[in-house]
Amino acid sequence: MKISPRTVLKIARLYQLADDNTPVKALCRLKVQTDESHIVAEFILNKQHFAVLYGSIVDEESIDELWPDRPANAEILPNPLDSSCTETPFQGKFVIMLHIVPTKQRLDVHLSTVFDLSISRSLWQKYIKAGYVSVNQRVVTTPKFEVDETDEIAVKLPEQEQASTELPILYEDDDVMVVNKPSGLLTHAKGGLSTEPTVAEIIRPKTSFASDTDRPGIVHRLDRDTSGVLIIAKNPDAAAHLQRQFAQRTTKKTYLAATDGVPKLAAAKIDLPIGRNPSAPSTFRVDPNGKPAQTAYRVLAATDTRALIELKPTTGRTHQLRVHMAYLNTPILGDRVYGKPNASRLMLHAQKLEITLPSGERKTFEAATPEEFKQLFPEEL
Incomplete structure (x- = not known):
């Protein structure tokens, strides 16, 4: 069986949901399910959600069989020709018209459960707040904005590089x-x-x-x-x-750094607390009221102006190594925040990590020394 949008519109006119001046394009989001004996056609008209059952054997008693996934909020509309029965004769067959009462839900919930299941609700909230979602041609930036199935929702997400x-x-x-x-x-x-x-x-x-x-x-x-x-x-x-090992400090981390300047001591342990810098909240500084922070270092090689240093932090404060080395007046080369942009990159490399795997095996993982370090210290590396 087949049904055209024009036929659906004729049925809508029969139920007085549309008049003679209503164009076919007024039917929005027409979705048709076909079977050998009947058709289910859902559509939006004048911001109302309807469904038509159309076929040779269509009656109220067989609706559940003909449309097993019928929404619970679907209400049968009266027969416009004979109020004593539900099905309406039309072009040698029968039709039943149902009005699907809109169910309101939050925009972020709708997008995460209906629109795209692969995107989490929290990420949808960020997309909404960033202005990537519009409802009925208007940008909506409030995740709790309520929508229903009759609303036209458009999403234009940023392209991932x-x-x-x-x-x-x-x-x-x-x-x-x-x-x-x-x-x-x-x-x-x-x-x-x-x-x-x-x-x-x-x-x-x-x-x-x-x-x-x-x-x-x-x-x-x-x-x-x-x-x-x-x-x-x-x-x-x-x-x-x-996470338990990082919190309990049972991991062992070794970093390689190239510094702008040479520390006065060839090896030492820096034990200086670190806190957020109130004048630049995205940065940190040595602060007596900050959180404890310890870093052991050892100079591996040095010239008159720079040093190759092994760093072993026992705590994991944000920017810890960068702040500690800057405090010694030997900031890490290329550090645009705590030093100078005097290198092609920040010359800090997480060289080794010793940790116990979930299997119980204790392993040390090592990342090869980057080429930029070898260029600065070719004889040592």
């Missing part, structure tokens, strides 16, 4: 993945929308941990411009196991 480099995998099993993060690549989005690639988005298909957030798989982070070893959890149990 393609990663300019592959993510080198150092190790992978059923629980974790260890990668060598390139300098310049974000670990995860910074709380808002990010149209650039991140480690989190690249590995999203491989993890079930925090999959409804913008930080899937992430249990620790490296600054954008820091390269090196990053371990990722592939499931919630693995994440809890790894």
Whole structure:
């Protein structure tokens, strides 16, 4: 069986839902389900949701059989020709018209449960607030804005930039993945929308941990411009196991840095608390009222103007290594925040990570020294 939009409109006119001047294009979102004996045609007309059952054997008693997934909020409209029966004769067959009463729900809920199941509700909220969603040709920036199935919802999401480099995998099993993060690549989005690639988005298909957030798989982070070893959890149990070790400081981290200047001592332990800088809230500084922070360092090589240094933090404060080295008047080369933009990149590399895997095995992962370091210290590296 077949039914044309023009026939659907004729039936709508029969039920006085449209008049002779109503054009076919007034039928919006026409959706037709066909069967050998009948047709179900859903449509929006004048911002109302309707459905037509059309066929040779159509009556009220057989609706559940003919349309088993009929919405619970579908109400049968009266026969416009004979109020004593439900089905209406039309062109040698019968029709039943139903009005589907709109069900209101939040815009973010609608988008995450109906529009695209692959995008989490929290991410939809960010898209809405950023102005990427419109309802009935008007941009809506409030996630709790209420919509129903009669509303015309349009989404224009930002195009995701393609990663300019592959993510080198150092190790992978059923629980974790260890990668060598390139300098310049974000670990995860910074709380808002990010149209650039991140480690989190690249590995999203491989993890079930925090999959409804913008930080899937992430249990620790490296600054954008820091390269090196990053371990990722592939499931919630693995994440809890790894996070516990970072919190209890049983992991051992080794970094390689090139500094602008040479420390006075060839080796030392820096024990200086770090706090947020109130005059520049996105940065940090040594602060007696800050959180404890300890970094052991050892000079591996030095010239008159720079040094190659091994850094071993025992705490994990934000920007810790960068702040501590800047405090010694030997900021890390290329540090645009705490030093000078005097290198092609931030010369900080997470070289090694020693950690116990969920399997119980203690392993040390190592990321090869970047070429930029070898160019500065060719004899030592």
